[in-house]
Amino acid sequence: MSLRDKLMGLYSAFVYAFLYVPIIIVIIFSFNESRTLGQFTGFSLKWYQVLLGDKVVWVAFYNSLNVAVITTLVSLFLGTLAAYGMVRLDIGGKGAIDSLLYVPIIIPEIAEALSLLLFYKFSGYDLGWLTVLLGHIAFDISFVYVVVRARLAGFDRSLEEASLTLGANEVQTFLKITLPLSMPGIIAAALIAFTLSFDDFIKTAFTTGPGFQTLPLIIWSQSARGGVGPELNALTTVIMAISMTIAYIYAKLTMEKQ
Amino acid sequence: MMEKAEYITSEVEDMVVLRNIVKRFGKVVASDHVNIEIKRNEFFSLLGPSGSGKTTLLRIIAGLEKPDEGVVILEGKDVTNLPPYKRNIGMVFQHLALFPHMTVFENIAYGLRLRKFPEDEIKKRVYDALELVKMPHEMFAERKPSQLSGGQQQRVAIARALVTQPAVLLLDEPLGALDLKIRQHMMLELKRIQRTVGTTFVYVTHDQGEALVMSDRIAVIHEGRVEQVGTPYEVYEKPRTKFVANFIGEANFFEGVLRNGAVETSFGVVKVVSDIQSGKKVVVSLRPERIRVGKTAEGADNKFEGKIREIVYKGDVLIVMVALDDTEVKVNVPATHPEARKLREGEAIRIGWDSGDEAGVFELEAE
Amino acid sequence: MSWMESLIDFVRKYKLLVALLVLGPPLIYLAVYFFAPFIITILYSFGFIGRRGVITWELTIKYYQQALRWVYLKVFYNSVILAAITTVGSILMAYPVAYFIAVKAPKKWKNLLVVSVMVPYWVDFLLRTYALMNIFTMMKMMFTYEAVVIGMIYDYLPFMVLPLYANLEKLDKSLLEASYTLGASPFKTFLKVTLPLSKPGIASGTILVFVPAIGEFVVPSMLGGVSVTTIGTLTWDLFLKFHNWWRGAALSILYIAVVLITLIIYMRKVGELEI
Numbered sequence: 001m002s003l004r005d006k007l008m009g010l011y012s013a014f015v016y017a018f019l020y021v022p023i024i025i026v027i028i029f030s031f032n033e034s035r036t037l038g039q040f041t042g043f044s045l046k047w048y049q050v051l052l053g054d055k056v057v058w059v060a061f062y063n064s065l066n067v068a069v070i071t072t073l074v075s076l077f078l079g080t081l082a083a084y085g086m087v088r089l090d091i092g093g094k095g096a097i098d099s100l101l102y103v104p105i106i107i108p109e110i111a112e113a114l115s116l117l118l119f120y121k122f123s124g125y126d127l128g129w130l131t132v133l134l135g136h137i138a139f140d141i142s143f144v145y146v147v148v149r150a151r152l153a154g155f156d157r158s159l160e161e162a163s164l165t166l167g168a169n170e171v172q173t174f175l176k177i178t179l180p181l182s183m184p185g186i187i188a189a190a191l192i193a194f195t196l197s198f199d200d201f202i203k204t205a206f207t208t209g210p211g212f213q214t215l216p217l218i219i220w221s222q223s224a225r226g227g228v229g230p231e232l233n234a235l236t237t238v239i240m241a242i243s244m245t246i247a248y249i250y251a252k253l254t255m256e257k258q
Numbered sequence: 259m260m261e262k263a264e265y266i267t268s269e270v271e272d273m274v275v276l277r278n279i280v281k282r283f284g285k286v287v288a289s290d291h292v293n294i295e296i297k298r299n300e301f302f303s304l305l306g307p308s309g310s311g312k313t314t315l316l317r318i319i320a321g322l323e324k325p326d327e328g329v330v331i332l333e334g335k336d337v338t339n340l341p342p343y344k345r346n347i348g349m350v351f352q353h354l355a356l357f358p359h360m361t362v363f364e365n366i367a368y369g370l371r372l373r374k375f376p377e378d379e380i381k382k383r384v385y386d387a388l389e390l391v392k393m394p395h396e397m398f399a400e401r402k403p404s405q406l407s408g409g410q411q412q413r414v415a416i417a418r419a420l421v422t423q424p425a426v427l428l429l430d431e432p433l434g435a436l437d438l439k440i441r442q443h444m445m446l447e448l449k450r451i452q453r454t455v456g457t458t459f460v461y462v463t464h465d466q467g468e469a470l471v472m473s474d475r476i477a478v479i480h481e482g483r484v485e486q487v488g489t490p491y492e493v494y495e496k497p498r499t500k501f502v503a504n505f506i507g508e509a510n511f512f513e514g515v516l517r518n519g520a521v522e523t524s525f526g527v528v529k530v531v532s533d534i535q536s537g538k539k540v541v542v543s544l545r546p547e548r549i550r551v552g553k554t555a556e557g558a559d560n561k562f563e564g565k566i567r568e569i570v571y572k573g574d575v576l577i578v579m580v581a582l583d584d585t586e587v588k589v590n591v592p593a594t595h596p597e598a599r600k601l602r603e604g605e606a607i608r609i610g611w612d613s614g615d616e617a618g619v620f621e622l623e624a625e
Numbered sequence: 626m627s628w629m630e631s632l633i634d635f636v637r638k639y640k641l642l643v644a645l646l647v648l649g650p651p652l653i654y655l656a657v658y659f660f661a662p663f664i665i666t667i668l669y670s671f672g673f674i675g676r677r678g679v680i681t682w683e684l685t686i687k688y689y690q691q692a693l694r695w696v697y698l699k700v701f702y703n704s705v706i707l708a709a710i711t712t713v714g715s716i717l718m719a720y721p722v723a724y725f726i727a728v729k730a731p732k733k734w735k736n737l738l739v740v741s742v743m744v745p746y747w748v749d750f751l752l753r754t755y756a757l758m759n760i761f762t763m764m765k766m767m768f769t770y771e772a773v774v775i776g777m778i779y780d781y782l783p784f785m786v787l788p789l790y791a792n793l794e795k796l797d798k799s800l801l802e803a804s805y806t807l808g809a810s811p812f813k814t815f816l817k818v819t820l821p822l823s824k825p826g827i828a829s830g831t832i833l834v835f836v837p838a839i840g841e842f843v844v845p846s847m848l849g850g851v852s853v854t855t856i857g858t859l860t861w862d863l864f865l866k867f868h869n870w871w872r873g874a875a876l877s878i879l880y881i882a883v884v885l886i887t888l889i890i891y892m893r894k895v896g897e898l899e900i
Contacts, residue, residue: 009725009729011722012726015719019779022760022779025759026755078651081647085647104655107884108837109840110860110861111840111860115663116658118665119658119662122665138659141654198749216751216752227762228755236755236756243748247743
């Protein structure tokens with residue numbers, strides 16, 4: 001490799017370091033004995049113990065999980081329905097419908113968040129779990145739609161035609177051929193939908209009501225009040241672990257497809 | 259081993275009939291009043307260049323496309339409005355379309371499972387089908403399509419389509435993706451399989467070599483219309499239109515006016531046999547291998563003296579480009595010809611051929 | 626099977642009805658929980674007052690007038706500047722990495738390298754920004770503009786790396802080889818061949834970074850505190866602190882309009898965007 005290439009490699013390594021260092025520091029300092037930053041006084045799991053005992057955190061975790069799971073299921077169903085409809089049905093105005101379906105992705109999150117808030121105020125909804133959930137679903141439908149649609153577009157129609165010529169009707173073909181083969185795409189969409197909901201902050205902040213907390217909200221409020229701290233680091237580490245595990249599964253799936 | 263008798267499902271003479279089929283895609287007419295009759299046990303090819311509409315016809319027979327006009331009759335029944343799964347057909351697709359998430363066994367068993375055959379019957383039939391395409395089931399039954407070579411996938415696709423014993427097997431350019439040697443081998447294999455099971459094969463291809471080798475009869479398709487239907491011999495030796503003469507094999511074309519059994523061309527008078535009216539403008543087509551040279555050209559009806567412009571050595575044949583005045587004629591001289599070694603570029607040469615079947619004559623159409 | 630067959634025949638005949646059944650639910654859901662809220666936001670920007678369906682409203686444009694005051698335009702301007710710095714910074718950081726992985730790295734490593742870039746990004750935005758807080762606190766850099774810039778680039782980097790990588794990956798290496806055989810040095814080849822051909826990738830990345838960055842809230846708020854104000858922090862404050870929904874709505878509508886116009890211009894010039 002030439003000198004130029006070596007320099008480029010070095011620069012890339014620097015960028016990689018830039019990416020990972022903050023995360024590593026969070027992880028390291030979640031195991032720190034004392035509260036002081038910048039000095040690692042000793043290895044300790046006590047902050048994790050504090051975390052385990054913190055009721056507020058557990059409730060928030062349950063809330064985040066709860067909302068994420070329901071959001072995933074509903075948006076997966078509606079989004080996949082939309083994707084199949086758009087790809088398979090033979091109707092006019094597809095371009096317009098397509099735009100309508102992915103507009104939510106383009107619009108800035110904070111704009112969506114505030115309009116949901118105004119909508120709820122006008123319609124008289126009480127802010128809380130339900131309002132958060134409904135907002136998440138709306139946003140996730142678009143994401144699921146885009147992902148599943150992209151996967152469907154690359155689907156080999158002749159496989160379905162072969163099934164038809166072998167004696168299967170449209171429904172049987174769908175169940176035995178189309179659905180199994182679209183599974184990786186659908187699962188990928190489900191994972192994205194889950195992560196987006198679990199990690200969501202802005203929409204949740206705008207549409208939540210008194211007493212309903214999710215994990216990102218906790219991190220936000222506590223860091224705003226007390227700044228950086230080892231319990232937060234511990235909490236962050238835990239959430240990171242969950243996100244990374246999901247992402248790892250996702251990557252494994254997309255890798256297999258290739 | 260599958261017996262021939264088990265495959266023949268009906269007594270009808272014409273297995274597939276297309277009557278007045280018209281199919282349009284937007285402004286393009288893919289099929290223009292097509293009439294074809296395909297007989298029982300035939301290996302029938304639809305031959306034509308890309309975009310000629312041959313695949314469309316195949317898909318109409320399969321039920322994957324619906325014709326705008328016309329009728330499709332299978333085994334004597336009108337199936338025009340029936341979906342593919344209600345027609346007694348099997349199909350091998352251009353890119354094979356083997357189900358990637360199933361093993362070879364499951365792929366082949368797919369159609370049988372749908373017809374609710376008992377498990378042991380399915381096993382027997384699948385193994386027999388694999389044996390028919392010469393793939394031992396112990397080795398291949400449990401593999402996935404991605405683990406097979408192109409030729410092996412090909413065989414599985416055929417086995418899958420045949421195991422349900424359809425009345426007609428439709429093949430859409432299945433050999434296109436294979437290497438030359440494998441393709442040549444598969445051509446003979448397909449012929450063997452067809453002879454063994456007796457099913458009517460309808461084969462689509464743009465490769466005249468394939469069609470000529472495998473078919474009992476060929477339909478030459480051009481721009482959605484059937485130009486000619488005949489045996490390989492007929493379409494090659496007795497082309498009925500200029501397109502067929504040009505598409506199948508090679509031909510030299512001379513234009514001129516037909517008068518009294520001869521055509522006045524730019525290099526001389528060519529004697530022909532034809533029942534076209536005197537006085538009409540015609541095109542004479544002459545195959546390069548029908549032209550004799552040197553001493554063997556002595557007794558020919560048509561004799562001309564020309565100059566050798568170029569010789570290309572092709573191993574078993576010499577391609578000799580001969581100039582007759584301003585016209586260039588391509589002559590295939592077999593390497594075994596006594597004078598083959600003496601031919602030199604730039605020298606004079608005598609060429610000749612007999613009138614009659616050796617040269618085809620067609621009316622010149624305004625193009 | 627006969628009921629299934631009659632169902633399929635039914636489907637074939639009543640295509641429109643089936644379309645409604647299939648596309649209806651998702652569209653209706655979005656209509657209620659996405660589009661309706663937007664219409665209400667637009668109404669609010671014009672001074673709408675209504676609660677639980679009861680409307681007392683005087684149409685007014687005073688909130689737009691307020692939103693267009695110099696103070697707010699300055700905030701807009703600052704947001705755009707910040708977004709621009711972020712975009713340029715992330716291009717400068719992302720391009721060499723993307724180039725290195727796409728062009729120079731041996732094939733076996735490519736997937737792994739790309740995934741490694743993405744791994745930190747599977748972690749939520751908020752958490753990553755919080756992680757930066759650790760470092761900045763240690764370095765006593767909290768609540769500075771520089772911290773915000775670094776934070777923005779850090780958070781938006783993958784949105785620039787991926788499109789660049791995808792674009793460079795598809796680059797036909799034989800074009801570079803052709804350039805070398807024609808006498809161009811690697812540097813010249815880069816300038817005249819690679820760079821122009823990677824324009825679509827740069828464009829995608831820019832859109833994915835610049836547009837959302839203008840309205841970014843989390844980073845300026847967490848790392849900059851009160852010293853850095855963007856459209857995002859402003860909107861947040863207007864809504865959740867001062868409860869001035871009307872001015873906030875007007876501001877948002879303006880912001881959305883800017884975003885949409887930018888995207889339309891982009892799409893006209895380039896074509897479609899891919900995610």
